[in-house]
Amino acid sequence: MTFDKNSFSLAGKVALITGGARGIGQFYSIALSKYGADIFVVSASQKGWEDTTQKVEANGQKVAFLQQDITNPDAADDIVAAAVAEFGHLDILINNAGVQLRNDVLDFKDEDWRSVIDVNLNGLYYLSHAAAKVMAKQQHGKIINIGSMQSYRAGKRIFPYTASKHAVMGLTKAYADALAPYHIQVNGLAPGYISTEMTKPLQEDPVRGPEIAAHIPSGDWGQPEQLMGPMVFLASEASDYVTGVMLPVDGGYLLR
Known part of the structure; x- marks a missing residue:
């Protein structure tokens, strides 16, 4: 392989992004489309679809959407099939x-445990499995799991x-090991404390806001745009010899 800017x-390329129409997920859709990928977004609602369409198409790329709950039975196979039907490959x-x-330890509800695990872990596992079947036949692919400081x-x-x-990190390593013979790289990206509408209440919390800022060496919360470069790297040929890694993009938060 010759390294140049085309790396x-x-x-x-075609990228399937769950939750890719809103929040940080939309920044991933924009980032990959800036570098030439067509985007297939899966989300539980249609919020953000129009805005994401405008931003992806402004980069000269195509975008398609599927409204689907990723925890539904057979959802993973249906999602991957829809992406391949739309763009021809994945x-x-x-x-x-x-x-x-969130809740206090003694008050945490069993149904809340199940709902979070279903989306964050089970949905990821089954979708990775379905995508891997397609990528293995192609003998190439990239799976990027979103981790966390947690x-x-x-x-x-x-x-x-x-x-x-924690399980996402473990699955990233397990899938990376298992799929390496098929030339599929599996990595993770772990955002630190990023300034978004969702985290605004935390930033403005009179106790936790200053505590978090003090824990970051620069004292600054991250911006969503600062996740875009690492995502493009993990999705591109430039990272073909990187697999099984969870990359923290946290401004050094984990150093302390």
Whole structure:
């Protein structure tokens, strides 16, 4: 392989992104389309579809959508089949969809445990499995799982989220090992504390906001745009010899 600027090109590639129309997921859709990938978005609702269409098409790429609950039985096979039917092949899977519920330890509800594990872990497992079947036949592919700071740390009020994100790291390694003979790389990206509408209440919390900022060496929360470069790297040929890695993009949060 010759390394040049085209090593980061995604021209001719198709990326399936769960939750890719809103929040940080939309930034992944925009990033990959900037480098030439067509985008297939799966989401539980149609929120953000129009805006995402405009932003992806502004980059000269195609985008298609499927409204689907990834926890439904057979959802994974249906999702992958729909992506292949739309674009003819599938090169990149980004398991971005996730949910977080919090409660005190003695009050945590069993149904909340199950709902978080179903989305964050089971949905990711089955979708990776379905995508791997297509990628193995092609003898190439990239699976990128979205981890978290809770892939490394405890979360004393978000038990299923912490468990799921630790498991995402483990599954990333297991799939990376198993799929390497098919020239499929499986990696993870672990965002640190990123400034979004969803995290705004946490930033503005008079106790936790300053605590988190003080834990980041620069003192600054991250911006969604700062996740775009690492995502393009993991999706491109530039990372063909990188597999089984969970890449923290956290401004050094884990250093302390």
